[in-house]
Amino acid sequence: MNVADPAALLARYARNLPRYTSYPTAAQFTDAVGPDDARQWLRAVRPGDPVSLYLHVPFCDTLCRFCGCNTAVLRSADARAAYAALLIEELRRVVELIGTGHPVSHLQWGGGTPTTLPVGTLRQVMQTIRSSFAVLPDAETSIEIDPRHLPAHYPAVLRELGFNRASLGVQDIDPAVQEACGRIQSLEQTRACIDMLRNEGIGSINIDLIYGLPRQTVAGVRDTATAIAALAPDRLAVFGYAHVPWKQKRQNLMPTGQLPDPAARFAQRAAIHEALCDAGYMPIGLDHYSRPDDRMATAAQSGTLHRNFQGYTTDPAEVLIGVGASAISSFPQGLTQNAISSAAYARLIGATRDCLPVVRGVRRTPDDRLRAAIIERLMCDMAIDLGDVIHHHDLPRDHFRDEIRALAHLEADGFVAISGQRLHIPEKGRPFLRHVAAVFDRHLDTDRPQRHASGV
Ligand SMILES: C[S@@+](CC[C@H](N)C(=O)[O-])C[C@H]1O[C@@H](n2cnc3c(N)ncnc32)[C@H](O)[C@@H]1O
Numbered sequence: 144m145n146v147a148d149p150a151a152l153l154a155r156y157a158r159n160l161p162r163y164t165s166y167p168t169a170a171q172f173t174d175a176v177g178p179d180d181a182r183q184w185l186r187a188v189r190p191g192d193p194v195s196l197y198l199h200v201p202f203c204d205t206l207c208r209f210c211g212c213n214t215a216v217l218r219s220a221d222a223r224a225a226y227a228a229l230l231i232e233e234l235r236r237v238v239e240l241i242g243t244g245h246p247v248s249h250l251q252w253g254g255g256t257p258t259t260l261p262v263g264t265l266r267q268v269m270q271t272i273r274s275s276f277a278v279l280p281d282a283e284t285s286i287e288i289d290p291r292h293l294p295a296h297y298p299a300v301l302r303e304l305g306f307n308r309a310s311l312g313v314q315d316i317d318p319a320v321q322e323a324c325g326r327i328q329s330l331e332q333t334r335a336c337i338d339m340l341r342n343e344g345i346g347s348i349n350i351d352l353i354y355g356l357p358r359q360t361v362a363g364v365r366d367t368a369t370a371i372a373a374l375a376p377d378r379l380a381v382f383g384y385a386h387v388p389w390k391q392k393r394q395n396l397m398p399t400g401q402l403p404d405p406a407a408r409f410a411q412r413a414a415i416h417e418a419l420c421d422a423g424y425m426p427i428g429l430d431h432y433s434r435p436d437d438r439m440a441t442a443a444q445s446g447t448l449h450r451n452f453q454g455y456t457t458d459p460a461e462v463l464i465g466v467g468a469s470a471i472s473s474f475p476q477g478l479t480q481n482a483i484s485s486a487a488y489a490r491l492i493g494a495t496r497d498c499l500p501v502v503r504g505v506r507r508t509p510d511d512r513l514r515a516a517i518i519e520r521l522m523c524d525m526a527i528d529l530g531d532v533i534h535h536h537d538l539p540r541d542h543f544r545d546e547i548r549a550l551a552h553l554e555a556d557g558f559v560a561i562s563g564q565r566l567h568i569p570e571k572g573r574p575f576l577r578h579v580a581a582v583f584d585r586h587l588d589t590d591r592p593q594r595h596a597s598g599v
């Protein structure tokens with residue numbers, strides 16, 4: 144990057160962009176797609192085809208002010224158990240459409256904080272899954288955990304239910320930042336949580352960090368990254384704080400006047416990157432890091448990494464079934480999303496005996512599928528040979544002429560290298576991966592910019 148005037152350069156790249164966890168992105172979802180489409184796309188899954196499962200729990204023990212997720216505190220254990228019963232009912236309706244016995248190699252629980260479910264109900268949902276799907280013996284079975292609130296009896300239950308991975312939120316260890324975010328979490332709490340999980344054999348640990356939060360500094364995020372790397376997680380996800388107060392009003396409760404500017408965010412990202420690489424982690428795509436011997440690193444090196452709503456994954460399944468409020472499902476034909484709030488989700492499940500709680504989505508055209516594949520390879524491999532794509536799909540030689548022209552300014556800034564029709568993103572272009580992907584996004588102009596967070 145042009146260090147002479149980084150602020151001017153970043154200003155040119157400061158547009159709001161999707162994170163491309165799908166294409167088309169969620170900004171294109173409308174109610175023109177609904178439960179009938181979901182039903183048809185589930186019916187089209189052939190017997191024996193692998194599927195992945197994602198289960199969403201929109202509850203937390205306390206709310207963090209920075210959090211962009213749709214989540215709430217639900218004190219009543221009975222109400223949380225009732226939600227788990229809805230998950231079981233939705234699973235029953237899904238299985239009625241796709242049939243039993245589909246192999247599952249990836250099963251993820253996310254939120255919110257799924258460990259807010261009473262253990263008995265988590266057990267019931269897992270039993271339903273295991274009796275309806277063929278969960279493979281080495282399936283990646285993971286759960287998101289808030290280290291401040293993991294009940295002491297939970298890790299043993301997770302092991303008993305076959306969980307082998309956990310993802311823990313940390314964000315930043317500086318008390319001043321934590322105070323600004325309303326999330327007080329000592330390093331000791333994080334360490335104790337990792338120990339509890341590892342003692343139960345849940346060996347694979349991911350940790351989430353965030354840069355760009357109020358009061359964060361370059362030195363502070365470097366200290367956080369170094370201290371967290373010393374806990375030896377297998378993977379890390381390093382997110383740029385997404386400031387979306389139009390969607391999450393609680394973000395305004397933070398001292399937003401103390402948010403770092405784009406140049407400071409950029410420097411913080413670079414400092415975390417350097418600290419994690421120095422500690423032996425391998426950067427993966429836009430925002431992940433893994434130990435070099437981790438499955439994710441192997442997949443990244445062999446071109447078999449994938450990207451879905453949970454970020455980067457080694458999951459090759461073409462069909463992802465999301466269960467629970469706001470959960471998104473992905474099919475070759477399109478994407479669907481369930482009712483967003485848990486109340487609306489409960490109403491839809493309760494209203495009929497067999498209707499799916501889907502409220503919106505998008506169909507994929509053949510062009511969307513082609514572009515989805517290009518964007519996924521760019522986000523995962525940081526390279527693509529458009530000549531190969533053209534050859535494979537029997538397209539005219541100059542099919543991507545406009546896109547290659549549109550990459551000129553990224554090429555001039557050294558963020559993408561173009562040789563014939565081959566694109567390669569060098570290390571210095573990594574923070575601008577989304578800008579390269581956006582060139583292939585036919586729908587971006589029709590997105591409302593406020594649907595996305597800052598691209599740097
Ligand atoms: C769905 S949360 C679940 C984690 C778990 N509940 C916890 O707090 O430990 C997953 C991650 O999303 C990230 N996240 C949430 N809000 C964000 C925002 N506004 N910008 C960037 N990342 C965010 C945080 O890193 C968080 O750990």
Ligand code: SF4
Pocket residue numbers: 202203204205206207210211212214254255256289312
């Ligand atoms: S970061 Fe985790 S605990 Fe905090 S509000 Fe978001 S989902 Fe809940």
